[in-house]
Amino acid sequence: MGRSSEFYLSDKSVMLGGSIYYRNDETGRVRHEVSGPRALRSLMELNPFLSQLALGHRQDLFLSGAVRTYHRGQHLRGSSGSMVHIVLGGCVIEEPVYGDAATTRIHGAGAVLGDIEVLSPDVLTPTTRCLNSTVTVSVPMDRMRTIADTNASLTSAIGRAVTERIAVGERIYNRHSLPTEHRLAGLFTYLLEHCPVPSVRYGRMLEGPSQSDLAGALSVSRATIETAVRTLRRDGLLVTGYRTYEFPSERKLAEVGKVRIPRQMVTGEASESI
Template sequence: MVLGNSVYTFDMETGRVGHGLSGSRALRGLIDLNPFLSELPRPTRQEFASTFTTRSSSRNDQLRGSVGSTVHVVLSGCVYEESSYGEDTTVRLHGAGAVLGVAEVFSPELHAPTARCLNSTLTLAVPLSRMRGIVEHSSVIAASLGKVLADQLLVAERVYNRRSLLPEQRLAGLFVHLLDRCAVPCTTYGRMIEGPSQGDLADALSVSRATVENALKVLRDRNLVTTGYRRYRFPNERELASFGRVRTLSQTVTGATKVQ
């Protein structure tokens, strides 16, 4: 399993997280386990990844400006992406598997969203023009990028646009999503979320910060989350998913999990 910038062993029966890989082995693991890259045939994946530059960024570093000239495949970390359409602004929080700039690959006329890192982030970067050339010559990669776009639309409906639910349920659902894409190691529960502020969470759900503060209080009272400065820990992920009305294919059992 991927936690932060490392790849760890994970026992599904015991819920225990083992020691992580390091160095080049960790990078290869991050590439092989990446939700986007793992869909590519291994030879294609290796050739594709070799055309990119590995970029390590810190919190508040800007990955993409208003003129998005670089495409980033997120290997690990948490990224705040803001899109503007006239007076309307949409915020999405991305993690492993996201391809920042994928829409502009297919639609050059689109206005590029801005993107900044919320914690330590590792990406594979390639100029947008080069990515367009790759897509023109590889139907396999073009199809995989198309799936990324489709996944973004699905996530928008299943995570961000559930306005019929209570704010605390929407926030719980967002946490489940971020645990799947942006988790970092946690000595108490195996993994946690680190990086987004309450304001970032509010922007992503299109609610006020006060609404998020109240939603967090409800989750804390139910012992579904404990909070620190830009840190969110979850004593029981299954209960979190259930409360947030999220159905997941494979939920990590937390509560007794320890990093060995």
């Protein structure tokens, strides 16, 4: 019996990075769906931010902007925040501008780059660059503000995005009392939910962030991150390559990171949510 026979119409679509996959709830295995317009529609339907909006409101955004693909190292935003980017897939890093008190953050699918600026025009625009291939819906800032002024559901969705950004800061990034390896495990667990790419061995993995990026996100030195990475590797929780990170057990990773996983894993060992 072929592998494809394990998947049925009842299988759920899941988003891994910028790709759509089918997931079999019984086996936990995933397979690639399709590329092109159909996959793009699925990315939009599954996007955590866009899924909050009615179809007509989503269409307003698409008509006002454009779907664009960016490569690793490309800058999405810089000295001026002329565009709002809704991340459909990929991994990006926001870094504070000179003199700003903001901290470095890594984002994936569902992030709204420029959300705070839509509501507060005086906020400084952080430098944002892609850590791997990234797909966004890009809308001019002025147009986004105009739509938000007349669309209460969009304003509400942006407000929730800002609130979630603050909550993630406390839940993932600002846990300075924990050992660095625990904080790093928590960050990895969070990023696996938002910007994974396919992994042959474990279903999904992370690709793109350097150790310097991870150090900036956790406000520690690169040497401290190197030590934490060695500890996670020694404990069998992490397999590394060149800017790739694979995880034999997401359940154990989450336990070490002291974070909760809201849904069943799609990778690693079969396990329930914790």
